Amino acid sequence: MHRIMQTMSKRNPNYLPSSSTFPSEQHPHTPTQTLDPSIWCRLPPSLFDRILHFLPAPAFFRLQLLSRCIRSLLFSPSFLHSHILLCPLRPSLVFFPNSNPSSLYLLDPTSLSWHHLPLGPFLPSHIPVAPAASSAGLLSFVSLTAGPKTLPLINPLSKLIIYLPQTPMPRLSPAIWLSVGPSSLSVVIAGDNLISPFSVKNLSSEMFFADTTPFLHGVSLARCRDYASNSWSEIQPPMRRYLRSPSLVELGEGVGLVAAVEKNRPNVPRSVRVWGLQPCGHSWVEISRMPVDVHVRFYENCGGGESTGAFECAGHAGLIAFVAGTNSEVLLFDTPRREWRWALSCRYPCEGGLKVFAYEPPVATPAIGLLTMAS
Numbered sequence: 001m002h003r004i005m006q007t008m009s010k011r012n013p014n015y016l017p018s019s020s021t022f023p024s025e026q027h028p029h030t031p032t033q034t035l036d037p038s039i040w041c042r043l044p045p046s047l048f049d050r051i052l053h054f055l056p057a058p059a060f061f062r063l064q065l066l067s068r069c070i071r072s073l074l075f076s077p078s079f080l081h082s083h084i085l086l087c088p089l090r091p092s093l094v095f096f097p098n099s100n101p102s103s104l105y106l107l108d109p110t111s112l113s114w115h116h117l118p119l120g121p122f123l124p125s126h127i128p129v130a131p132a133a134s135s136a137g138l139l140s141f142v143s144l145t146a147g148p149k150t151l152p153l154i155n156p157l158s159k160l161i162i163y164l165p166q167t168p169m170p171r172l173s174p175a176i177w178l179s180v181g182p183s184s185l186s187v188v189i190a191g192d193n194l195i196s197p198f199s200v201k202n203l204s205s206e207m208f209f210a211d212t213t214p215f216l217h218g219v220s221l222a223r224c225r226d227y228a229s230n231s232w233s234e235i236q237p238p239m240r241r242y243l244r245s246p247s248l249v250e251l252g253e254g255v256g257l258v259a260a261v262e263k264n265r266p267n268v269p270r271s272v273r274v275w276g277l278q279p280c281g282h283s284w285v286e287i288s289r290m291p292v293d294v295h296v297r298f299y300e301n302c303g304g305g306e307s308t309g310a311f312e313c314a315g316h317a318g319l320i321a322f323v324a325g326t327n328s329e330v331l332l333f334d335t336p337r338r339e340w341r342w343a344l345s346c347r348y349p350c351e352g353g354l355k356v357f358a359y360e361p362p363v364a365t366p367a368i369g370l371l372t373m374a375s
Contacts, residue, residue, distance in 0.1 A: 053086040080364040091317035094359040096131045098352035105348055112344050117156045136180035137362040146172045155365045162368050169193050185210035185367040238275045238284035249315030258313045294340050301327035316358030326353040
């Protein structure tokens with residue numbers, strides 16, 4: 001351990017958490033912190049090891065570049081196991097340009113910084129894919145061609161990729177739900193099963209669990225699944241009319257609904273609203289409305305016109321991110337503080353707009369090992 005601390009001091013005495021090995025853009029008012037080698041070299045080995053567990057992902061991966069000795073420590077089984085247990089959750093958001101899904105832009109809401117993670121070398125080249133879901137550090141992609149679906153799972157930080165078994169049911173553009181835990185992995189894929197080109201209600205679902213269980217079939221037109229009772233049920237929207245671009249988002253430990261409300265009558269003003277699902281699971285309560293000045297700018301980003309255009313949103317740990325149309329501006333809503341604010345502009349290429357997902361940047365995702373054992 002003392003050798004590792006000496007390496008940090010000798011190889012890079014002015015090591016910065018924002019070095020160019022992990023490209024980033026920081027807010028101009030965010031302080032830059034330097035790791036002082038005179039302090040680090042005097043730390044007890046046990047304390048040094050514990051501090052490493054709390055480094056943010058960008059600093060963690062820059063640290064491994066200093067020497068092979070440090071890399072061996074960081075990726076040793078014992079260190080990764082402790083890292084999973086001790087590392088605090090760092091909710092983030094990831095964005096994919098619609099014109100180039102092989103590029104990933106990570107937004108750290110705490111430091112207001114952007115990071116670029118190219119995924120081109122790790123995505124399959126023989127089939128076109130698009131990002132579909134995320135959970136606990138894993139990103140799910142789905143093939144764009146009609147037919148049985150191939151779903152690659154990728155950890156963009158450790159560059160690990162593994163494929164789920166091909167779905168037995170052919171589909172066109174399904175919705176994907178992904179839930180990953182330290183020792184579990186579940187996937188639900190739902191959508192048109194392409195059985196009949198004349199019916200508009202060919203909706204079915206399939207479930208996959210990483211315990212060697214194959215895809216399970218289920219047919220339902222409902223919108224909510226309770227895994228405790230293994231049943232589907234319907235949840236009525238907060239408004240039966242005027243809603244556009246509705247999306248379900250995570251609100252801390254609850255579920256939220258975001259939608260644009262169109263102005264067709266004087267008593268229904270145009271706005272974008274956030275609702276929270278009540279504990280009973282069958283009713284909604286309004287949490288916030290987009291302020292008028294913010295909505296004017298957001299409305300222009302959506303394309304204007306007679307109605308608010310389509311937009312994307314994702315929620316994580318009480319923070320909701322909005323992206324509109326082909327515009328690259330990101331609007332953030334802090335649920336606990338009821339605060340709306342614009343994020344620092346992303347200077348990476350964003351042609352065609354962005355697609356957003358909630359993300360947690362862990363170094364290790366042991367759930368991938370479950371798929372390896374199952375295969």
